[in-house]
Amino acid sequence: MSLEVTATSATPRALKTNVAINVLGAIIPLFVALVTVPIYVHHIGDARYGVLSIVWVLLGYFGFLDLGLSRAAANALAKLRDAPQSVRARVLVTALALNIALGIVGSLCLFILGGYFLLHVVALPESLKPEIVQAFPWVVGLFPLALVSGVGIGALESRERFLLANVLQVAGTSLGQIVPVTLAVAVSPSLAVLVPAAVMTRALTLAAILITVYHDEGPLSILIFDSKQARRLLSYGGWITVSSLISPILVSLDQFVIGSVLGVVAVTHYSVPMSLVLRSQVFAGALSRTLFPRMSNSGPEDARRLASRALMSLAYGYGAICAPAIVVTPAFFRYWIGADFSLVAAPVAEILFFGAWINGLAFIPYGLLQGQGRPSVTGKLHLAEVLPFVGILWSFTSAFGISGAAAAWSLRCAVDACCLFWASGLERRTLIIALAPPLLLLASSASLAWMIGTSLSEALSTGAVVGAVAVVMALREAPDLKRVALAGSSSILRVVRTRFNGGCRWPRRK
Secondary structure (H helix, E strand, O other): OOOOOOOOOOOOOOHHHHHHHHHHHHHHHHHHHHHHHHHHHHHHHHHHHHHHHHHHHHHHHHHHHHOOHHHHHHHHHHHOOOOOHHHHHHHHHHHHHHHHHHHHHHHHHHHHHHHHHHHHHOOOOHHHHHHHHHHHHHHHHHHHHHHHHHHHHHHHHHOOOHHHHHHHHHHHHHHHHHHHHHHHHHOOOOHHHHHHHHHHHHHHHHHHHHHHHHHHHOOOOHHHOOHHHHHHHHHHHHHHHHHHHHHHHHHHHHHHHHHHHOOHHHHHHHHHHHHHHHHOOHHHHHHHHHHHHHHHHOOHHHHHHHHHHHHHHHHHHHHHHHHHHHHHHHHHHHHHOOHHHHHHHHHHHHHHHHHHHHHHHHHHHHHHHHHOOOHHHHHHHHHHHHHHHHHHHHHHHHHHHHHHHHHHHHHHHHHHHHHHHHHHOOOHHHHHHHHHHHHHHHHHHHHHHHHHOOOHHHHHHHHHHHHHHHHHHHHHHOHHHHHHHHHHHHHHHHHHHHHHHHHOOOOOOO
Protein backbone atom coordinates (compact mmCIF):
# COMPACT_ATOMS: atom_id res chain seq x y z
CA MET A 1 0.00 0.00 0.00
CA SER A 2 1.66 3.18 -1.16
CA LEU A 3 2.04 6.26 0.97
CA GLU A 4 1.73 8.35 -2.17
CA VAL A 5 -1.99 8.37 -2.80
CA THR A 6 -3.06 11.14 -5.13
CA ALA A 7 -6.16 13.11 -4.23
CA THR A 8 -9.05 12.91 -6.64
CA SER A 9 -12.75 13.26 -6.28
CA ALA A 10 -12.91 9.60 -5.27
CA THR A 11 -9.68 9.11 -3.35
CA PRO A 12 -8.28 10.88 -0.27
CA ARG A 13 -5.55 13.50 -0.34
CA ALA A 14 -1.93 12.25 -0.27
CA LEU A 15 -0.72 11.21 3.18
CA LYS A 16 2.26 13.58 3.06
CA THR A 17 -0.12 16.50 2.50
CA ASN A 18 -2.38 15.40 5.35
CA VAL A 19 0.60 15.08 7.69
CA ALA A 20 1.71 18.62 6.82
CA ILE A 21 -1.82 19.90 7.42
CA ASN A 22 -2.03 18.20 10.83
CA VAL A 23 1.41 19.53 11.84
CA LEU A 24 0.36 23.08 10.98
CA GLY A 25 -2.92 22.54 12.80
CA ALA A 26 -0.98 21.68 15.96
CA ILE A 27 1.65 24.41 15.65
CA ILE A 28 -0.50 27.46 14.82
CA PRO A 29 -2.36 27.45 18.18
CA LEU A 30 1.03 27.38 19.94
CA PHE A 31 2.06 30.59 18.19
CA VAL A 32 -1.30 32.17 19.01
CA ALA A 33 -0.78 31.25 22.67
CA LEU A 34 2.76 32.68 22.66
CA VAL A 35 1.33 36.03 21.56
CA THR A 36 -1.83 36.14 23.66
CA VAL A 37 -0.70 34.68 27.00
CA PRO A 38 1.57 37.64 27.94
CA ILE A 39 -1.27 40.03 27.03
CA TYR A 40 -3.68 38.02 29.17
CA VAL A 41 -1.38 38.03 32.16
CA HIS A 42 -0.62 41.75 31.80
CA HIS A 43 -4.24 42.89 31.48
CA ILE A 44 -6.18 40.47 33.71
CA GLY A 45 -3.51 39.73 36.32
CA ASP A 46 -1.95 36.56 37.68
CA ALA A 47 -4.94 35.62 39.85
CA ARG A 48 -7.54 35.76 37.08
CA TYR A 49 -5.26 33.94 34.65
CA GLY A 50 -4.65 31.26 37.27
CA VAL A 51 -8.42 30.79 37.63
CA LEU A 52 -8.76 30.47 33.84
CA SER A 53 -6.00 27.87 33.78
CA ILE A 54 -7.75 25.82 36.49
CA VAL A 55 -11.05 26.08 34.59
CA TRP A 56 -9.48 24.69 31.40
CA VAL A 57 -7.85 21.90 33.42
CA LEU A 58 -11.24 21.00 34.91
CA LEU A 59 -12.79 20.91 31.46
CA GLY A 60 -9.99 18.67 30.23
CA TYR A 61 -10.30 16.34 33.20
CA PHE A 62 -14.06 15.92 32.88
CA GLY A 63 -13.50 15.25 29.18
CA PHE A 64 -13.17 11.54 30.06
CA LEU A 65 -16.99 11.52 30.09
CA ASP A 66 -16.74 11.46 26.31
CA LEU A 67 -16.16 7.72 26.96
CA GLY A 68 -14.02 7.52 23.85
CA LEU A 69 -17.00 8.09 21.54
CA SER A 70 -15.19 10.61 19.34
CA ARG A 71 -12.47 8.06 18.57
CA ALA A 72 -15.03 5.28 18.29
CA ALA A 73 -17.12 7.27 15.82
CA ALA A 74 -14.06 8.13 13.73
CA ASN A 75 -13.07 4.45 13.63
CA ALA A 76 -16.56 3.21 12.75
CA LEU A 77 -17.15 5.88 10.10
CA ALA A 78 -13.72 5.27 8.54
CA LYS A 79 -14.62 1.59 8.13
CA LEU A 80 -17.86 2.75 6.45
CA ARG A 81 -16.24 5.36 4.21
CA ASP A 82 -17.81 3.88 1.05
CA ALA A 83 -21.03 2.71 2.73
CA PRO A 84 -24.47 4.14 1.83
CA GLN A 85 -25.43 7.45 3.42
CA SER A 86 -28.11 5.85 5.59
CA VAL A 87 -25.60 3.47 7.20
CA ARG A 88 -23.11 6.22 8.02
CA ALA A 89 -25.91 8.49 9.23
CA ARG A 90 -27.06 5.86 11.74
CA VAL A 91 -23.58 5.68 13.29
CA LEU A 92 -23.16 9.46 13.35
CA VAL A 93 -26.57 10.22 14.87
CA THR A 94 -26.06 7.53 17.52
CA ALA A 95 -22.66 8.94 18.50
CA LEU A 96 -23.96 12.54 18.58
CA ALA A 97 -26.98 11.57 20.70
CA LEU A 98 -24.81 9.67 23.17
CA ASN A 99 -22.38 12.56 23.50
CA ILE A 100 -25.18 15.07 24.02
CA ALA A 101 -26.54 12.91 26.84
CA LEU A 102 -23.05 12.46 28.32
CA GLY A 103 -22.44 16.19 27.96
CA ILE A 104 -25.53 16.95 30.05
CA VAL A 105 -24.40 14.49 32.74
CA GLY A 106 -20.91 15.95 32.64
CA SER A 107 -22.27 19.47 32.97
CA LEU A 108 -24.12 18.50 36.16
CA CYS A 109 -20.98 16.87 37.59
CA LEU A 110 -18.88 19.85 36.61
CA PHE A 111 -21.39 22.29 38.11
CA ILE A 112 -21.44 20.50 41.46
CA LEU A 113 -17.89 19.23 41.86
CA GLY A 114 -16.05 21.88 39.84
CA GLY A 115 -17.94 24.74 41.44
CA TYR A 116 -17.20 23.40 44.92
CA PHE A 117 -13.53 22.91 44.03
CA LEU A 118 -13.14 26.46 42.71
CA LEU A 119 -15.00 28.24 45.48
CA HIS A 120 -14.03 26.16 48.51
CA VAL A 121 -10.77 24.32 47.76
CA VAL A 122 -8.74 26.72 45.64
CA ALA A 123 -7.38 29.71 47.59
CA LEU A 124 -9.02 32.65 45.80
CA PRO A 125 -9.02 36.38 46.48
CA GLU A 126 -12.45 37.34 47.80
CA SER A 127 -12.77 39.97 45.08
CA LEU A 128 -12.78 37.29 42.37
CA LYS A 129 -15.52 35.06 43.82
CA PRO A 130 -18.44 37.14 42.45
CA GLU A 131 -16.84 37.00 38.99
CA ILE A 132 -16.49 33.22 39.22
CA VAL A 133 -20.12 32.84 40.32
CA GLN A 134 -21.21 34.76 37.20
CA ALA A 135 -18.80 33.03 34.82
CA PHE A 136 -18.99 29.40 35.94
CA PRO A 137 -22.44 28.60 34.46
CA TRP A 138 -20.95 29.52 31.07
CA VAL A 139 -18.13 27.06 31.68
CA VAL A 140 -20.69 24.36 32.47
CA GLY A 141 -22.47 25.16 29.20
CA LEU A 142 -19.21 24.82 27.28
CA PHE A 143 -18.72 21.17 28.27
CA PRO A 144 -21.40 19.56 26.02
CA LEU A 145 -20.18 21.68 23.10
CA ALA A 146 -16.71 20.18 23.43
CA LEU A 147 -18.04 16.60 23.43
CA VAL A 148 -20.30 17.12 20.43
CA SER A 149 -17.59 18.88 18.42
CA GLY A 150 -15.30 15.88 19.00
CA VAL A 151 -17.74 13.59 17.17
CA GLY A 152 -18.10 16.14 14.36
CA ILE A 153 -14.34 16.35 13.87
CA GLY A 154 -14.15 12.55 13.95
CA ALA A 155 -16.71 12.41 11.12
CA LEU A 156 -14.61 14.80 9.01
CA GLU A 157 -11.41 12.86 9.71
CA SER A 158 -13.08 9.57 8.79
CA ARG A 159 -13.26 10.97 5.23
CA GLU A 160 -9.68 12.32 5.64
CA ARG A 161 -10.90 15.90 5.36
CA PHE A 162 -8.03 17.04 7.56
CA LEU A 163 -7.70 20.47 5.97
CA LEU A 164 -11.28 21.41 6.80
CA ALA A 165 -11.09 19.80 10.25
CA ASN A 166 -7.91 21.71 11.11
CA VAL A 167 -9.24 25.00 9.74
CA LEU A 168 -12.32 24.69 11.96
CA GLN A 169 -10.33 23.61 15.03
CA VAL A 170 -7.60 26.22 14.61
CA ALA A 171 -10.18 28.95 14.00
CA GLY A 172 -12.10 27.95 17.12
CA THR A 173 -9.01 27.70 19.31
CA SER A 174 -7.52 30.93 18.01
CA LEU A 175 -10.74 32.93 18.32
CA GLY A 176 -11.19 31.46 21.80
CA GLN A 177 -7.87 33.10 22.70
CA ILE A 178 -8.07 36.31 20.66
CA VAL A 179 -11.68 37.45 21.30
CA PRO A 180 -11.51 37.28 25.12
CA VAL A 181 -8.12 38.99 25.30
CA THR A 182 -9.40 41.74 22.99
CA LEU A 183 -12.37 42.29 25.30
CA ALA A 184 -10.02 42.27 28.29
CA VAL A 185 -8.10 45.16 26.76
CA ALA A 186 -11.04 47.07 25.29
CA VAL A 187 -13.92 46.38 27.72
CA SER A 188 -13.08 44.73 31.05
CA PRO A 189 -10.68 42.16 32.52
CA SER A 190 -13.53 40.57 34.49
CA LEU A 191 -14.00 36.81 34.20
CA ALA A 192 -17.71 37.54 33.77
CA VAL A 193 -16.76 39.05 30.39
CA LEU A 194 -13.92 36.78 29.29
CA VAL A 195 -15.49 33.36 29.91
CA PRO A 196 -18.79 34.06 28.09
CA ALA A 197 -16.78 35.42 25.15
CA ALA A 198 -14.73 32.21 25.00
CA VAL A 199 -17.88 30.07 25.20
CA MET A 200 -19.62 32.02 22.42
CA THR A 201 -16.66 31.60 20.08
CA ARG A 202 -16.62 27.85 20.78
CA ALA A 203 -20.38 27.73 20.13
CA LEU A 204 -19.90 29.40 16.76
CA THR A 205 -17.15 26.92 15.93
CA LEU A 206 -19.43 24.01 16.87
CA ALA A 207 -22.17 25.43 14.66
CA ALA A 208 -19.73 25.57 11.73
CA ILE A 209 -18.63 21.98 12.38
CA LEU A 210 -22.19 20.66 12.55
CA ILE A 211 -23.23 22.54 9.40
CA THR A 212 -20.25 21.07 7.56
CA VAL A 213 -20.95 17.55 8.83
CA TYR A 214 -24.64 17.83 7.91
CA HIS A 215 -23.68 18.95 4.41
CA ASP A 216 -21.46 15.86 4.04
CA GLU A 217 -23.57 13.28 5.88
CA GLY A 218 -27.19 14.56 5.81
CA PRO A 219 -30.04 14.17 5.99
CA LEU A 220 -29.87 13.22 9.69
CA SER A 221 -32.66 12.47 12.13
CA ILE A 222 -32.73 11.48 15.79
CA LEU A 223 -35.26 8.80 14.80
CA ILE A 224 -32.46 6.67 13.32
CA PHE A 225 -30.72 6.27 16.70
CA ASP A 226 -29.52 2.65 16.85
CA SER A 227 -29.23 0.99 20.27
CA LYS A 228 -27.09 -1.88 18.90
CA GLN A 229 -24.71 0.61 17.34
CA ALA A 230 -24.66 2.49 20.64
CA ARG A 231 -23.49 -0.64 22.46
CA ARG A 232 -20.75 -1.21 19.88
CA LEU A 233 -19.55 2.39 20.15
CA LEU A 234 -19.57 2.32 23.94
CA SER A 235 -17.75 -1.02 24.01
CA TYR A 236 -14.98 0.36 21.77
CA GLY A 237 -14.94 3.73 23.51
CA GLY A 238 -14.79 2.22 27.00
CA TRP A 239 -11.21 1.03 26.49
CA ILE A 240 -10.31 4.38 24.90
CA THR A 241 -11.59 5.97 28.11
CA VAL A 242 -9.29 3.75 30.18
CA SER A 243 -6.31 4.97 28.15
CA SER A 244 -7.57 8.56 28.35
CA LEU A 245 -7.75 8.34 32.15
CA ILE A 246 -4.44 6.55 32.68
CA SER A 247 -2.27 8.35 30.08
CA PRO A 248 -2.36 11.79 31.81
CA ILE A 249 -1.40 10.08 35.07
CA LEU A 250 1.54 8.32 33.43
CA VAL A 251 2.66 11.61 31.85
CA SER A 252 2.29 13.88 34.90
CA LEU A 253 2.88 11.50 37.83
CA ASP A 254 6.63 12.09 37.71
CA GLN A 255 6.18 15.77 38.60
CA PHE A 256 4.06 14.94 41.66
CA VAL A 257 6.65 12.43 42.85
CA ILE A 258 9.49 14.92 42.29
CA GLY A 259 7.56 17.53 44.29
CA SER A 260 7.06 15.09 47.14
CA VAL A 261 10.63 13.71 47.20
CA LEU A 262 12.75 16.69 46.12
CA GLY A 263 10.57 19.81 46.47
CA VAL A 264 8.91 22.31 44.14
CA VAL A 265 12.17 23.85 42.88
CA ALA A 266 13.13 20.49 41.40
CA VAL A 267 9.73 20.35 39.68
CA THR A 268 10.61 23.52 37.79
CA HIS A 269 13.98 22.10 36.71
CA TYR A 270 12.14 19.01 35.44
CA SER A 271 8.90 20.43 34.02
CA VAL A 272 10.55 22.99 31.70
CA PRO A 273 12.63 20.43 29.73
CA MET A 274 9.72 17.95 29.83
CA SER A 275 7.37 20.53 28.30
CA LEU A 276 9.82 21.33 25.51
CA VAL A 277 10.55 17.67 24.77
CA LEU A 278 6.86 16.72 24.60
CA ARG A 279 6.21 19.53 22.12
CA SER A 280 8.67 17.88 19.74
CA GLN A 281 6.18 15.01 19.40
CA VAL A 282 3.85 17.14 17.29
CA PHE A 283 5.10 15.37 14.14
CA ALA A 284 4.48 11.90 15.58
CA GLY A 285 1.01 12.97 16.66
CA ALA A 286 0.24 14.42 13.23
CA LEU A 287 1.36 11.26 11.44
CA SER A 288 -0.67 9.04 13.77
CA ARG A 289 -3.75 11.20 13.35
CA THR A 290 -3.36 11.05 9.58
CA LEU A 291 -2.96 7.28 9.44
CA PHE A 292 -5.80 6.38 11.81
CA PRO A 293 -8.66 6.53 9.25
CA ARG A 294 -6.72 4.45 6.72
CA MET A 295 -5.63 1.88 9.26
CA SER A 296 -9.28 1.67 10.36
CA ASN A 297 -10.46 1.19 6.77
CA SER A 298 -7.75 -1.30 5.73
CA GLY A 299 -7.45 -5.04 6.22
CA PRO A 300 -4.95 -6.35 8.80
CA GLU A 301 -2.10 -6.98 6.34
CA ASP A 302 -2.48 -3.67 4.51
CA ALA A 303 -2.73 -1.82 7.83
CA ARG A 304 0.46 -3.44 9.17
CA ARG A 305 2.27 -2.72 5.91
CA LEU A 306 1.25 0.94 6.10
CA ALA A 307 2.26 1.08 9.78
CA SER A 308 5.69 -0.45 9.02
CA ARG A 309 6.44 2.15 6.35
CA ALA A 310 5.25 4.96 8.58
CA LEU A 311 7.41 3.63 11.42
CA MET A 312 10.51 3.72 9.23
CA SER A 313 9.81 7.31 8.20
CA LEU A 314 9.07 8.41 11.77
CA ALA A 315 12.07 6.63 13.32
CA TYR A 316 14.54 8.41 11.04
CA GLY A 317 12.60 11.65 10.63
CA TYR A 318 11.96 12.18 14.36
CA GLY A 319 15.50 11.01 15.08
CA ALA A 320 16.73 13.84 12.85
CA ILE A 321 15.00 16.22 15.28
CA CYS A 322 15.95 14.58 18.58
CA ALA A 323 19.65 13.94 17.85
CA PRO A 324 20.64 17.58 17.10
CA ALA A 325 18.38 18.75 19.93
CA ILE A 326 20.33 16.62 22.42
CA VAL A 327 23.60 18.25 21.31
CA VAL A 328 22.26 21.81 21.44
CA THR A 329 20.24 21.47 24.68
CA PRO A 330 22.97 22.46 27.23
CA ALA A 331 23.87 25.65 25.34
CA PHE A 332 20.20 26.42 24.67
CA PHE A 333 19.27 26.29 28.36
CA ARG A 334 22.34 28.30 29.31
CA TYR A 335 21.48 31.21 27.03
CA TRP A 336 17.69 30.92 27.43
CA ILE A 337 17.44 30.70 31.23
CA GLY A 338 20.91 30.62 32.75
CA ALA A 339 24.04 28.58 33.39
CA ASP A 340 22.89 27.22 36.76
CA PHE A 341 19.57 26.09 35.30
CA SER A 342 21.31 24.45 32.33
CA LEU A 343 23.63 22.52 34.64
CA VAL A 344 20.63 20.83 36.26
CA ALA A 345 18.02 20.71 33.47
CA ALA A 346 20.12 19.86 30.38
CA PRO A 347 20.97 16.27 31.46
CA VAL A 348 17.27 15.76 32.18
CA ALA A 349 16.31 16.94 28.68
CA GLU A 350 18.89 14.66 27.08
CA ILE A 351 17.44 11.62 28.85
CA LEU A 352 13.87 12.68 28.09
CA PHE A 353 14.61 12.95 24.36
CA PHE A 354 15.36 9.22 24.32
CA GLY A 355 12.02 8.49 25.95
CA ALA A 356 10.16 10.96 23.74
CA TRP A 357 11.66 9.43 20.59
CA ILE A 358 10.61 5.87 21.44
CA ASN A 359 7.26 7.13 22.74
CA GLY A 360 6.71 8.95 19.44
CA LEU A 361 7.32 5.71 17.55
CA ALA A 362 4.76 3.99 19.78
CA PHE A 363 2.06 6.29 18.37
CA ILE A 364 2.08 4.09 15.24
CA PRO A 365 1.29 0.67 16.80
CA TYR A 366 -1.06 2.45 19.25
CA GLY A 367 -3.09 3.82 16.32
CA LEU A 368 -2.81 0.50 14.46
CA LEU A 369 -4.29 -1.48 17.35
CA GLN A 370 -7.14 0.96 17.84
CA GLY A 371 -7.75 1.30 14.11
CA GLN A 372 -8.06 -2.48 13.80
CA GLY A 373 -10.65 -2.59 16.56
CA ARG A 374 -8.39 -3.67 19.46
CA PRO A 375 -8.51 -0.73 21.91
CA SER A 376 -8.69 -3.19 24.81
CA VAL A 377 -5.00 -3.97 24.28
CA THR A 378 -3.89 -0.38 24.79
CA GLY A 379 -6.25 0.10 27.73
CA LYS A 380 -5.08 -3.05 29.55
CA LEU A 381 -1.45 -2.18 28.89
CA HIS A 382 -1.82 1.27 30.43
CA LEU A 383 -3.57 -0.21 33.45
CA ALA A 384 -0.76 -2.72 33.92
CA GLU A 385 1.92 -0.01 33.75
CA VAL A 386 0.70 2.22 36.60
CA LEU A 387 1.88 0.40 39.74
CA PRO A 388 5.30 -0.72 38.40
CA PHE A 389 5.91 2.80 37.11
CA VAL A 390 5.10 4.31 40.52
CA GLY A 391 7.59 2.02 42.24
CA ILE A 392 10.40 2.55 39.72
CA LEU A 393 9.77 6.29 39.56
CA TRP A 394 9.88 6.69 43.33
CA SER A 395 13.05 4.62 43.74
CA PHE A 396 14.88 6.22 40.81
CA THR A 397 13.95 9.74 41.95
CA SER A 398 15.03 9.05 45.51
CA ALA A 399 18.35 7.61 44.36
CA PHE A 400 19.29 9.85 41.41
CA GLY A 401 17.16 13.00 41.66
CA ILE A 402 15.38 14.46 38.64
CA SER A 403 17.71 12.65 36.25
CA GLY A 404 16.48 9.42 37.82
CA ALA A 405 12.88 10.54 37.27
CA ALA A 406 13.67 11.21 33.62
CA ALA A 407 15.26 7.77 33.31
CA ALA A 408 12.20 6.14 34.90
CA TRP A 409 9.87 7.95 32.48
CA SER A 410 12.00 7.00 29.48
CA LEU A 411 12.19 3.38 30.66
CA ARG A 412 8.40 3.23 30.93
CA CYS A 413 8.11 4.64 27.40
CA ALA A 414 10.50 1.96 26.11
CA VAL A 415 8.63 -0.89 27.81
CA ASP A 416 5.29 0.51 26.62
CA ALA A 417 6.57 0.78 23.04
CA CYS A 418 7.98 -2.77 23.04
CA CYS A 419 4.65 -4.16 24.26
CA LEU A 420 2.73 -2.21 21.60
CA PHE A 421 5.13 -3.35 18.86
CA TRP A 422 4.68 -6.97 19.91
CA ALA A 423 0.89 -6.75 20.26
CA SER A 424 0.44 -5.05 16.89
CA GLY A 425 2.22 -7.86 15.03
CA LEU A 426 4.85 -5.68 13.33
CA GLU A 427 7.81 -7.65 11.99
CA ARG A 428 10.90 -7.82 14.23
CA ARG A 429 13.23 -7.25 11.30
CA THR A 430 11.39 -4.02 10.46
CA LEU A 431 11.66 -2.89 14.07
CA ILE A 432 15.40 -3.58 14.27
CA ILE A 433 16.08 -1.75 11.01
CA ALA A 434 13.89 1.15 12.10
CA LEU A 435 15.16 1.48 15.67
CA ALA A 436 18.84 0.50 15.82
CA PRO A 437 20.58 3.16 13.64
CA PRO A 438 18.63 6.19 14.95
CA LEU A 439 19.03 4.92 18.52
CA LEU A 440 22.79 4.68 18.00
CA LEU A 441 22.79 8.24 16.62
CA LEU A 442 20.92 9.50 19.70
CA ALA A 443 23.44 7.78 21.99
CA SER A 444 26.32 9.34 20.04
CA SER A 445 24.65 12.74 20.32
CA ALA A 446 24.43 12.39 24.09
CA SER A 447 28.17 11.65 24.24
CA LEU A 448 28.91 14.69 22.08
CA ALA A 449 26.71 16.90 24.27
CA TRP A 450 28.63 15.77 27.35
CA MET A 451 31.98 16.62 25.70
CA ILE A 452 30.91 19.98 24.24
CA GLY A 453 29.03 21.34 27.24
CA THR A 454 27.44 24.79 26.95
CA SER A 455 29.69 26.34 24.29
CA LEU A 456 27.21 27.88 21.85
CA SER A 457 29.42 27.89 18.74
CA GLU A 458 30.56 24.30 19.23
CA ALA A 459 27.03 23.14 20.04
CA LEU A 460 25.55 24.75 16.93
CA SER A 461 28.27 23.48 14.59
CA THR A 462 28.20 19.95 16.04
CA GLY A 463 24.41 19.96 16.05
CA ALA A 464 24.43 20.93 12.37
CA VAL A 465 26.77 18.03 11.56
CA VAL A 466 24.65 15.58 13.57
CA GLY A 467 21.54 16.90 11.84
CA ALA A 468 23.15 16.45 8.42
CA VAL A 469 24.13 12.87 9.29
CA ALA A 470 20.58 12.20 10.49
CA VAL A 471 19.11 13.61 7.29
CA VAL A 472 21.43 11.48 5.13
CA MET A 473 20.44 8.39 7.12
CA ALA A 474 16.77 9.27 6.76
CA LEU A 475 17.01 9.79 3.00
CA ARG A 476 18.92 6.53 2.59
CA GLU A 477 16.88 4.24 4.83
CA ALA A 478 13.35 5.70 4.64
CA PRO A 479 12.14 5.63 1.01
CA ASP A 480 8.98 7.61 1.69
CA LEU A 481 10.93 10.44 3.31
CA LYS A 482 13.25 10.48 0.31
CA ARG A 483 10.31 10.74 -2.10
CA VAL A 484 8.77 13.56 -0.08
CA ALA A 485 12.10 15.41 0.04
CA LEU A 486 12.68 15.03 -3.70
CA ALA A 487 9.14 16.13 -4.50
CA GLY A 488 9.47 19.15 -2.21
CA SER A 489 12.85 20.10 -3.69
CA SER A 490 11.49 19.81 -7.24
CA SER A 491 8.54 22.03 -6.36
CA ILE A 492 10.79 24.68 -4.81
CA LEU A 493 13.18 24.63 -7.75
CA ARG A 494 10.26 24.93 -10.15
CA VAL A 495 8.92 27.97 -8.30
CA VAL A 496 12.36 29.61 -8.09
CA ARG A 497 13.07 28.96 -11.76
CA THR A 498 9.71 30.41 -12.77
CA ARG A 499 10.18 33.51 -10.63
CA PHE A 500 13.78 33.98 -11.79
CA ASN A 501 12.97 33.61 -15.47
CA GLY A 502 9.94 35.83 -15.15
CA GLY A 503 11.88 38.50 -13.27
CA CYS A 504 14.80 38.58 -15.73
CA ARG A 505 12.82 39.16 -18.89
CA TRP A 506 13.44 42.48 -20.60
CA PRO A 507 10.31 44.52 -21.10
CA ARG A 508 9.17 44.68 -24.69
CA ARG A 509 9.34 47.96 -26.53
CA LYS A 510 6.04 49.42 -27.50
